[in-house]
Amino acid sequence: MQKRITSILALLFLAGSMLAGGPQVSLHGQKQIGMGLIGTSLSLDASSAFYNPGALAFLNQKTYISFGISPLRSFAVYRTAQPSVYESRTHNPIGTPFYLYASTQITKKLTAALAINTPYGNSLKWDKNWAGRYEIQDLSLECITMQPTLSYKVNDWLGIGAGFVYAYGKVVLNKALPLGGTNGDGTLGIEGSTTTTGFNIGVKIKPTKKLEFGIDYRSKLSMKLKDAKADFVVPVSMSTSFPAGNTVNAELPLAANLDIGGSYWVDEKLMVGFSLNYVMWNVYDSLKFDFKTNTSQLPDVHSPREYKSQMIYRIGGQYILNTKVTLRAGAYYDPSPCNPNYFTPETPSLNNTAFTCGLSYSPVKKVSIDLSFLYIQGAQKNLTFVPDNFSGTYKTRFFIPGIGVSINL
Amino acid sequence: MKRMKFNIIILALALLAFACKPMIDVPAPSAGTADFTTYVSLGNSLTAGYADGDLSRSGQLNSYPSMLATQFNYVGRKGDFKQPLMVDETGFGNRLKFTALTAAGPTIVSYGAANPANFASIASAGPYYNMGVPGAKSYHLPAVGYGNPANGAGNYNPYYARFAVTPATSSVLSDALALHPTFYSLWIGNNDVLLYAIAGGSFDAITPLATFTASVTAVVTALKATGAKGVMANIPDISSLPFFNTVPYNPLYITDAASLTALNTAYGNGALGITFTSGYNRLVIADPLDPMGMRQIKSTELVLLSLPTDSLKLKGWGTQKPVPAKYILDETELANIRTAITNFNASLATIASANNVPMIDMNAKLLQVKAGMVISGMKFNTSFISGGLFSLDGIHLTPRGYAIVSNYFIDGINSYYKSTIPRVEISGFRGIVFP
Numbered sequence: 001m002q003k004r005i006t007s008i009l010a011l012l013f014l015a016g017s018m019l020a021g022g023p024q025v026s027l028h029g030q031k032q033i034g035m036g037l038i039g040t041s042l043s044l045d046a047s048s049a050f051y052n053p054g055a056l057a058f059l060n061q062k063t064y065i066s067f068g069i070s071p072l073r074s075f076a077v078y079r080t081a082q083p084s085v086y087e088s089r090t091h092n093p094i095g096t097p098f099y100l101y102a103s104t105q106i107t108k109k110l111t112a113a114l115a116i117n118t119p120y121g122n123s124l125k126w127d128k129n130w131a132g133r134y135e136i137q138d139l140s141l142e143c144i145t146m147q148p149t150l151s152y153k154v155n156d157w158l159g160i161g162a163g164f165v166y167a168y169g170k171v172v173l174n175k176a177l178p179l180g181g182t183n184g185d186g187t188l189g190i191e192g193s194t195t196t197t198g199f200n201i202g203v204k205i206k207p208t209k210k211l212e213f214g215i216d217y218r219s220k221l222s223m224k225l226k227d228a229k230a231d232f233v234v235p236v237s238m239s240t241s242f243p244a245g246n247t248v249n250a251e252l253p254l255a256a257n258l259d260i261g262g263s264y265w266v267d268e269k270l271m272v273g274f275s276l277n278y279v280m281w282n283v284y285d286s287l288k289f290d291f292k293t294n295t296s297q298l299p300d301v302h303s304p305r306e307y308k309s310q311m312i313y314r315i316g317g318q319y320i321l322n323t324k325v326t327l328r329a330g331a332y333y334d335p336s337p338c339n340p341n342y343f344t345p346e347t348p349s350l351n352n353t354a355f356t357c358g359l360s361y362s363p364v365k366k367v368s369i370d371l372s373f374l375y376i377q378g379a380q381k382n383l384t385f386v387p388d389n390f391s392g393t394y395k396t397r398f399f400i401p402g403i404g405v406s407i408n409l
Numbered sequence: 410m411k412r413m414k415f416n417i418i419i420l421a422l423a424l425l426a427f428a429c430k431p432m433i434d435v436p437a438p439s440a441g442t443a444d445f446t447t448y449v450s451l452g453n454s455l456t457a458g459y460a461d462g463d464l465s466r467s468g469q470l471n472s473y474p475s476m477l478a479t480q481f482n483y484v485g486r487k488g489d490f491k492q493p494l495m496v497d498e499t500g501f502g503n504r505l506k507f508t509a510l511t512a513a514g515p516t517i518v519s520y521g522a523a524n525p526a527n528f529a530s531i532a533s534a535g536p537y538y539n540m541g542v543p544g545a546k547s548y549h550l551p552a553v554g555y556g557n558p559a560n561g562a563g564n565y566n567p568y569y570a571r572f573a574v575t576p577a578t579s580s581v582l583s584d585a586l587a588l589h590p591t592f593y594s595l596w597i598g599n600n601d602v603l604l605y606a607i608a609g610g611s612f613d614a615i616t617p618l619a620t621f622t623a624s625v626t627a628v629v630t631a632l633k634a635t636g637a638k639g640v641m642a643n644i645p646d647i648s649s650l651p652f653f654n655t656v657p658y659n660p661l662y663i664t665d666a667a668s669l670t671a672l673n674t675a676y677g678n679g680a681l682g683i684t685f686t687s688g689y690n691r692l693v694i695a696d697p698l699d700p701m702g703m704r705q706i707k708s709t710e711l712v713l714l715s716l717p718t719d720s721l722k723l724k725g726w727g728t729q730k731p732v733p734a735k736y737i738l739d740e741t742e743l744a745n746i747r748t749a750i751t752n753f754n755a756s757l758a759t760i761a762s763a764n765n766v767p768m769i770d771m772n773a774k775l776l777q778v779k780a781g782m783v784i785s786g787m788k789f790n791t792s793f794i795s796g797g798l799f800s801l802d803g804i805h806l807t808p809r810g811y812a813i814v815s816n817y818f819i820d821g822i823n824s825y826y827k828s829t830i831p832r833v834e835i836s837g838f839r840g841i842v843f844p
Contacts (some may be wrong), residue, residue: 077430077431077432083819083823085438089430131785134786134787178786182844235842235844237509380433389783389785
């Protein structure tokens with residue numbers, strides 16, 4: 001056990017990340033991933049603390065622990081506007097979104113839980129000298145949240161719950177500047193971290209034994225970087241315009257989510273469900289960089305993004321093969337929140353279609369090893385970032401295997 | 410059951426290993442109705458790859474014909490696109506170097522003395538497909554012996570002498586025709602007016618329109634007779650060129666009352682029409698047509714980049730002594746230049762149209778850049794140094810500028826010949842290198 005806890009703590013420092021539907025990750029439980037990431041109406045294990053605190057109260061064992069990791073391989077390819085032969089690909093490091101949930105019944109009606117996971121993230125690395133280097137060279141956005149949660153079972157068919165979210169965020173960004181010197185382009189590196197708070201509230205309704213509904217709202221997280229490092233590397237003759245030791249304030253809002261889900265147990269073995277996730281990306285209107293020291297060459301940057309809120313449509317189901325094995329499958333459609341006129345390669349989020357499958361295996365009672373596999377395909381599209389006249393064709397793909405363990409005691 | 414789990418892991422890994430990379434589906438480049446098998450470029454310094462005051466090896470490697478040839482490779486061009494490369498970066502010794510940026514402006518100095526090897530003929534290592542010759546005017550292209558050193562200094566072009574196949578009998582045109590081009594680019598005529606303009610109207614002469622028209626017609630019809638298709642470009646107005654638009658007409662900042670009084674007294678307190686007031690003052694320039702032989706410059710007249718600005722301070726140019734006329738384009742000279750450019754461009758358009766050759770309107774394109782343009786996060790305009798388009802000489806382009814010009818050619822060719830030649834990736838070329 002000691003060993004396990006250390007390894008889980010080690011995961012915290014790996015700080016997971018991924019991108020899909022903007023910088024939002026939804027890899028919060030291998031069972032849910034296996035079913036197209038539906039989860040709002042389900043009470044499978046302690047992961048409900050994230051998906052719907054209201055569903056926690058329906059867990060029928062005393063204590064649940066689950067943890068897992070989803071090593072994520074993501075690929076983006078860019079081609080300049082036609083006719084062209086220029087193409088560039090990302091070499092993204094493997095992202096490591098993880099989760100750790102624990103819940104325990106305090107009374108028959110009241111359940112407490114703690115959720116630690118990585119609800120947002122982005123890990124992107126283009127070639128240093130690629131055609132879009134004046135937009136972005138690499139970006140790493142990490143977000144880890146910790147959410148203490150309480151859930152109350154009002155009666156046999158109604159559960160409510162709420163969690164307080166404490167979030168840690170870290171951003172590392174590098175881009176080239178079109179200021180050439182004898183050593184090539186100038187560069188800007190920004191690095192900073194911040195913390196913020198939010199909340200997660202949910203309601204679950206179980207009108208019949210077979211039918212479950214859930215609704216959940218997770219607030220936006222406003223990541224405000226204050227006095228983040230802003231390191232400019234420019235030719236000597238320009239150095240007074242880009243003073244050393246500069247800092248920058250910036251804000252990256254991470255979208256609120258409103259999720260509605262339903263699930264139906266066709267018989268004792270087969271369950272099918274859906275989930276609608278309304279992701280309120282409209283908060284991401286622009287990216288502002290407010291530099292502490294401005295010069296005539298270095299004004300503050302106000303770069304439009306104009307994201308739109310989008311609905312993600314998910315379906316999935318599971319089939320309990322026997323006491324040891326449960327099989328899962330699902331799919332979803334996650335339209336891009338990006339404005340096609342303000343589409344930047346820092347978050348190449350396209351219209352994503354995803355297919356998932358999963359499997360739980362219980363070697364012994366009370367323990368389940370959960371596996372999932374998620375494949376996401378971002379549809380090829382011609383897009384432009386108008387202010388910089390940067391346009392081209394993008395396509396993305398993600399391969400995300402996942403493994404987790406759930407224990408109930 | 411363990412086996413099943415194992416299988417799924419294997420399946421997942423296999424997917425990761427083999428199906429990872431997304432591919433973008435795009436149509437293959439096509440040549441359309443043109444044939445790019447053998448491409449030959451004709452023109453002047455802009456075509457040769459001249460930049461930063463001279464022709465250098467790196468400049469040639471970043472010439473727009475070199476970029477076009479690379480892109481034509483995708484639509485059927487064959488063989489090496491051999492250029493008459495200089496041995497090194499020194500060129501003929503006129504190359505410039507940007508060494509510092511101060512409040513007073515950029516410090517630009519000589520890159521260094523010429524390597525004598527750059528003057529040697531390399532004709533025997535040819536043939537060369539970039540026939541751009543620095544200094545060439547319209548009538549030089551069909552001129553036999555234009556690269557013949559036997560004509561004596563000043564009577565031949567030393568750049569062309571480097572690669573003229575048979576100096577005594579070759580013309581740029583005849584050498585080009587001998588390559589049997591299937592496709593050519595022709596950007597000529599700039600020097601027919603520009604050399605006069607660069608000299609402040611004091612040397613050289615604007616080519617008579619009839620000579621210009623006859624010369625260009627001769628070149629285009631000779632190329633057309635071989636069945637070659639081509640593309641032409643016209644002459645940018647000097648208002649787009651930093652050489653003519655960097656030094657202001659009123660650079661003299663004087664606020665000290667004693668100096669102002671002294672200057673005004675010297676010029677008869679306004680009696681001679683020359684006055685100085687506190688602030689920025691107009692230069693006093695030489696004007697042989699003025700009764701005094703000097704006057705203050707008008708705001709509509711241009712001061713050339715060649716003006717040694719330290720002479721304003723050190724030698725009292727513009728205040729105590731008139732700035733020599735070779736650094737100034739006065740209203741008459743400007744009118745001559747503008748009329749010539751208008752007429753030449755009209756003539757080029759007529760010739761192109763009569764011979765079914767698409768014309769790239771570089772004049773209009775550069776005026777667009779002048780208004781400001783952004784490409785993939787790179788900002789361009791026609792300002793000296795900061796504009797990114799023009800090199801240190803204020804007339805020729807940076808590699809990035811030549812890449813932009815290449816895309817103007819490609820767009821024009823694609824549109825006329827229904828081809829889909831891939832555009833040049835502009836960010837792959839450098840702009841101004843700041844010290």
